[in-house]
Amino acid sequence: MRMPGAGRAAGAVRAVPARPAAVRRRLGALWSWTRRTLRTRRGQRRAVQTLMLGCVLTLLPSTWMHAAAAGRVGDVAGAPKTPVAVVFGAGLWKGEPSPYLAHRLDSAAELYRSGQVEVLLVTGDNSRVEYDEPDAMRRYLTEHGVPDRRIVSDYAGFDTWDSCVRAKKIFGVDRAVLISQGFHIRRAVALCEKAGIDSYGVGVAEPHDATWYFGGVRELLASGKGASDAMLGRDPKFLGEREDGVRKALAGPR
Incomplete structure (x- = not known):
C-alpha cells in the first residue's frame, strides 16, 4: 500500500540517470588525472601520506580497545x-x-x-x-x-x-x-x-x-x-x- 505523500510531487523534475558513456568518460578522466598525479614526486608523496593516514585512522579504534582490555x-x-x-x-x-x-x-x-x-x-x-x-x-x-x-x-x-x-x-x-x-x-x-x-x-x-x-x-x-x-x-x-x-x-x- 502506498503511504500518503509517497508519490512524486506534481511538476517535479524526473531525474535522468547518467548514461553509461558519460560515466565511462568521467571514470576515464579520473584515472588519467590519478596517473598524471602519481608521476610527480609531490603526487607520490601525497599518495603515501594519504595511505598512511588512512591506515592510522583505521587501526586507531582497535588499538584503543586492545589497550582498554589489557590484563582483562x-x-x-x-x-x-x-x-x-x-x-x-x-x-x-x-x-x-x-x-x-x-x-x-x-x-x-x-x-x-x-x-x-x-x-x-x-x-x-x-x-x-x-x-x-x-x-x-x-x-x-x-x-x-x-x-x-x-x-x-x-x-x-x-x-x-x-x-x-x-x-x-x-x-x-x-x-x-x-x-x-x-x-x-x-x-x-x-x-x-x-x-x-x-x-x-x-x-x-x-x-x-x-x-x-x-x-x-x-x-x-x-x-x-x-x-x-x-x-x-x-x-x-x-x-x-x-x-x-x-x-x-x-x-x-x-
Whole structure:
C-alpha cells in the first residue's frame, strides 16, 4: 500500500540517470588525472601520506580497545568469580546456535557448573519473529545442564555496544565475565568498561579457519563503529524500562 505523500510531487523534475558513456568518460578522466598525479614526486608523496593516514585512522579504534582490555582477557580457568556472565549472540543456523555461538555457550555452561558465575545473561537479536537468538541460546544452555531460572534473556542486543549499555542500564549489571571469540572479546571488554561494567573477557579458542580470519578483518570496521558509539554515548536502539531479571535470578536458589 502506498503511504500518503509517497508519490512524486506534481511538476517535479524526473531525474535522468547518467548514461553509461558519460560515466565511462568521467571514470576515464579520473584515472588519467590519478596517473598524471602519481608521476610527480609531490603526487607520490601525497599518495603515501594519504595511505598512511588512512591506515592510522583505521587501526586507531582497535588499538584503543586492545589497550582498554589489557590484563582483562583470559580463558575459562582464569576467569574471576563473578555474579554474572554475559554471552553475546553470534548467529543462528536453522534456528539453532551457530558453531561459534555454541562454543561461547559451552564456555558459559562450564563457568556456571564450576561455580565461577551464578547467572548467565544471554544477549542477542530478536528483531524478527522468525529469528530469536536469546531463546535459542537459553534452550542450548538448559540442554547442557544450566537451570532455566539462572538464565536471563536480553532480546535487544543488536550489537556489542547495545548489549553492554543494556546490561548496565536495564539489567543492573555492575561486574561481569564476558564470553566471546578471541577476535571480538577485547572490543566487548572495552565497550562494557566504557558502559560502566567492571569486565573480564573469556576469549573462546577457535581454529584459525576462513571464518576466524573473516571475523578478524570485520573487527577493524566494527571497532570504528564501536569506538564512535562509546565516545558519543549513543543510546541503544531499544532501551525501555529497567528489568529485575538478573536480581531475581541471583536471589533465587542455584
